[in-house]
Amino acid sequence: MVQATDLPRNEIGITAALGVLKQQFGEKFQTGNSIREQHGHTTTWLKNQIPDAVIFPQNTGEVAEIVKVCATHKVPVIGYGTGTSLEGHVNAPAGGICVDMTEMNEILAVHSEDLDCVVQPGVTREQLNVYLRDQGLFFPIDPGANASLGGMAATRASGTNAVRYGTMKDNVLALEVVTPQGEVIRTASRAKKSSAGYDLTGLMVGSEGTLGLITEITLKLQGIPEAMSSARVSFDSIGAACEAVMMTIQCGIPVARIELLDTLSVQAVNAYSNLTLPEAPLLLLEFHGSENSVAEQAELFGGIAEEFGGTGFEWTTSAEDRNKLWQARHDAYWASCALRPDAKGISTDVCVPISRLAECVNAAQERLDALGFIAPIVGHVGDGNFHTLPLIDMDNPEEVAKADEFVGWLNDLAISMGGTCTGEHGIGQGKRPYLVKELGGAVDMMVAIKSAVDPDNIMNPGKIIPED
Structure with missing residues (x-):
């Protein structure tokens, strides 16, 4: 498993900074254990590395004062938004100060x-x-x-x-x-x-x-578009669904969203949300524009879907019906987790050129089946991005090791296809080992920029730049 490695702590500097910041910020300065744990992470399988304090500034001037104190004492500074990141971005591997921006919300x-x-x-x-x-x-x-x-x-x-x-x-x-x-x-x-x-x-x-x-x-x-239409259609295979997506993009249809749910994801949302979708790979789409244009776009896509064996095609401009169509996608995460309630869902993403998407998704499914995982797949397939969600017993070392092996294998596969190890989750701590594989010598330039801008490495240390 990718480790959230602890970094050396500047104990003298941290103690000095805590004293200054407590005096400056009063009740905005918090050191309770529970709030510190909350600001480590909540959505990743990496271990929680908590900061030494959390501060809630209300304006830019206060943020600048916090950073100046930390710079003086060479203490890490970790920014925090809502804590929804997935790769250990808000962990504090060397301790330090978490700057929570929730009160800067104007x-x-x-x-x-x-x-x-x-x-x-x-x-x-x-x-x-x-x-x-x-x-x-x-x-x-x-x-x-x-x-x-x-x-x-x-x-x-x-x-x-x-x-x-x-x-x-x-x-x-x-x-x-x-x-x-x-x-x-x-x-x-x-x-x-x-x-x-x-x-x-x-x-x-x-x-x-x-x-x-x-x-x-x-x-x-x-x-806000004058009109929106939403559509759904099922396919016999992931490959056919992806071929329909490729043709849609190549034909220049200005689709706003194209989402893929694999068969397991559809089964999950049917059970979770009391839906009756055909249990087969599913595409959900949305079109934005005038009333005439969204109708035309939906009908054009319907023709493409039929060409690739799509069945059950339907579309609507009714807001109520559109929301019902999209319920399957909105409920997908929680529905997937309900397939194995005592397990933890490990969400990971990659992105490949759209011409390699079907190959990559099929390979991922085969690998997950071989490893014995319950692991639904969903994707923002209009740009070649998809997510897998292996459901893992975190108390089972063998399962954790197999999940880590799968994530590494998937990252390597995507990179070998001319893609990326992360389409939207980011690098954080979890995907640092794959950055050099993907970008090679460009990482040296990142290191040079980081060293020049932040020579004391106080800004969110231990993230993005590989350890070696």
Whole structure:
């Protein structure tokens, strides 16, 4: 199993920093064991490595003060959003201070004419979209969980809408960042494009808190579509479903979402949500546009699905019926976990070129069956990204070892196909061993950037950069 390795602690520095920060922040400074454990991690199989304290700042100035104190005493700083990351991103392997951004949750400005907004990092995706609804706008990136936008930027999150709207890297215009020295910088303006210098915004998006703490985000927005249609169709095989997806993309149909559930996932949601879906690989789709265009897009896809043996095709523009269609996807995680209630679901993801998707998913299924795992598969297949969820008895060392072997094998397979070991979960601690396999000498440049920006390695140490 990939280990969350403990790093050397700076005991003298940590003690000194705790004393200063307790005096400065009063009740915003917490050292209770339960709250520290909560801010280690909640959603990964890596061991919990807790910080020495948790602080709840309310503005950029307070974040800068925290970082300055930690920089003075060379104490680790770990940013925290809502704790939904999956690869040990918020663990504290060398101890230190967790900076919880949940109280920095103001929507600072909405520029509806420019289709952008400015938010603090603790604002969640759902909070922003509720706020924007009356203005006919929405933010399209949907990772599933109600994650904070600061955390989504830090991990370069993605989700079900990525096939049409892109990922966080495509939707962040600018950032305000507190550097490892406690300085406050802005990475760009609100302009939709710029050729001014290095792309610091792109560098910070996906840096997982290793280069600084994000304290303000300028985001692109979209107009709420005039109409939406949703569709579903079943196939005899994963291969046929993926072939239909490839043809849909190649034909230029501007689909907003294409989600795949394998047979086991469909069986799980039928049992969990009292649905009656055919127990076969299932595609769920959503189309955005005018009333005429979404109808046309759904019908065009229906023809493609039929060509590849799709059955039970149906589509609707009714909001109530659309929600019912998508219930299967929204319930997939909890439904899958219910297949083995006493086990832990180990969610891992890879992404491959869409032409290799069917091959990769089929190989993953065969490997999981050979290992004897109950492991549903779902995927954002419009961009070649899929997730497996082996259900593991964490008290069984043999099962844990086999699960770790499978995750490593899947990462290697995806990389060998010209893909990536993670489409949207990030590297964190869990996937550090695979970064060099995927990017080779480019990791040396990452090391050089990290060393130059954060020479004392206080910003989320032990993440992204491989141990050796």
